[in-house]
Amino acid sequence: MKKLILFASAIALSVGVFAQEAQVKKAEDVVKFKELSYDFGKIKQGTPVSHDFAFTNVSSSPVIIESAIASCGCTTPVKPEGAIQKGKDDKITAGFNAANAGPFNKSITIKVAGIDLPLQIHITGEVLTADAYAKYEAAKNKTGR
Template sequence: MKKLLFTMAAFAITSWAVAQKTEGKQKAEDLISFKEKKHDFGKIKQGSPVTYDFAFQNTSDKPVVIENAWASCGCTTPTKPEQPVAKGKSNVIKAGFNAAAAGPFDKTVYVKVQGIDIPLELRITGNVLNAEAYAKYESENKKNKGGK
């Protein structure tokens, strides 16, 4: 009986300690606010790189430093602001995708804010079509828009 009570008490204390450790932690979303965290490029032509600017605003009461921005693979190239973003000001994380391989894609860009342990995630998606499939797609698109 004593072992059971001791085990239950140890479990309760450990659970409480873990909850306290994660509850008070600040998140990147507490400092910066993105207009959107996901962008769908739709259908793009193979070999034609695309980029998208993920706009964000500093919602904190002090300048924010974007320490790093990296991608889930080498086909995606993020670019971050090099200078601190002042209180209330806006900036962008630029996500470039090389569109080298045909097929659907779903890539993640990670954004590390100074002083925050867990990076924020942005996503880009789309479908890369080879030249023939893209020409067919464009032709069908023109027909649906009345030939304009």
């Protein structure tokens, strides 16, 4: 009889744990981004660039973007202030200051108020020195691309 009670208790506890896991909310459940990554391609060193990550509030109530935190100081996210009403669109602008030459892959972590799990958006590309960028542009113009 003790084994049966112990077994029943273990099952009840397991069901409770699974029920809590099912209630974990993700940012993707309330905001739907048109894209989660953007490739700037080749950009000139020292020239800031930016890209707008558009999203829609797909929840049944207003949402607030609590924070947008970049993985480094060279990336500057700008989030909307205030609540985004259900069904409405908004954007997070990802700015990047191309200080160092070479490829880059940066992330921005988006936290939605009242949601347990944040989401990440990414920017990638390659920073070229002024000379290398001039050669790249000349070759691109020569081929017509």
